[in-house]
Amino acid sequence: MKRTEGFQPISQESTPALIAAQLRSLISKGSMAPGAQLVEMDIAGALGVSRGPIREAIQRLTQEGLLVSIRNRGVFVAEFGEADIRDIYEARTAVEKAAAGLLVEGDHSSAGAELLVKVDDMEAARAKSNSEAMSEADVAFHERLVAMAASPRLSRMHGTLLTETRMCLNRLEGRYLDESVRVAEHRHIAEALKDGKTELLMKLLDAHKDDALARLLTEKPSAATLQTA
Amino acid sequence: MKRTEGFQPISQESTPALIAAQLRSLISKGSMAPGAQLVEMDIAGALGVSRGPIREAIQRLTQEGLLVSIRNRGVFVAEFGEADIRDIYEARTAVEKAAAGLLVEGDHSSAGAELLVKVDDMEAARAKSNSEAMSEADVAFHERLVAMAASPRLSRMHGTLLTETRMCLNRLEGRYLDESVRVAEHRHIAEALKDGKTELLMKLLDAHKDDALARLLTEKPSAATLQTA
């Protein structure tokens, strides 16, 4: 028996990566609002580290597009207008369609089944009129769709796009939906994947995007304004 | 006349961003080989700055996936195996197809014409048997395809994927091709775009990817091994 059997290599995350993850989460949740300035000294004080690693973390998020850095003036949470929202959804759909394409070539039956579980989560949230859980389940559906494709690059790109999506959705007030339509849309996508119907799947993903954009970019958000991820 | 007419706002790039761009270029060109360690002090000395901004630049490239950072041991240029090459090409094709889809919905005729200009560059390089120019023209074709879609996110994602592509291609030796086939493939894509033939365009992009992967991942590169971007 080898003496090191049973041991696992230890891998420590770097401090800037940890800080970046925490900041990303706060930005994603809207705790740090679009346009808000990140003050290094404040964050350093809150986290109990020096400004160096904070600056390094900020570079990560700037590279990712979540922060905007203006030399000598500071770093701000990115703000997205209508064009950005369109761009985010276009890019997301591109990634999701590519992932779906890969999934259809594999065991699409169990992939679809797994997505249906996520749809059930959405249905449960709808039944409880828990809109926060619904949003989370909606995002989880899309996340899982791409993750199952086991493509590191699609997942990486999608991760950023989902963060950007959340940032956009955080800004919108009064987001109501006939949630059963929302659940049904996702169920149709999952079923098309399950059945290996490539063309239908692509059409549904496109329609899902068009639907979302139409609702998100309605000029006067009203009580009937709809939301979907 | 307003006193500030004719003036343009000045916007200074941050030092870490400048450093990151230079490093990205060196990595892209293969001057910094996959697996090579970046030594902060060396780079700082070469650029005449302190280690702080170097570290910040490195965080950018790490976030982008071009560098791999291991705590307390250093930062290394990312290395890609066969699975990575597949993933890069899959992701690139996803982005390129999405861009193509957007272009077809607009003035696809002039978009296609513009791509044909890039094909002519490729043809000129073929006629001179200049394989470096051919590679550059090939990459420029794909770059332009996505840039014309005017989608910041597709362009951003594509930029990284192209750098990764170059890194992979840098490793391969003996890359010979019947270059006229290569030029023809790109010409067909440009023509399909010009003519607004969506389905054909998507099929050609997929075939282009499959072709590239088949060639790049041939087990024993021979004089007949083909290369395309």
Place this chain on the structure above:
DNA sequence: AGAAGTATGATTGTTGACAATCATCCGATC
């Protein structure tokens, strides 16, 4: 009242110093 100039405070950008960590080498021991 509006414009210009100056001062001030907050924040950013960079640097060099120091501690921590790791890889490598060398010598001792079995």
Place this chain on the structure above:
DNA sequence: GATCGGATGATTGTCAACAATCATACTTCT
């Protein structure tokens, strides 16, 4: 020869200090 322990040098990670820059407030001048 193989293993272990210790020393050494290289490099990384973090920190605090200082200079530079900007935004804001206040004062003076027209």
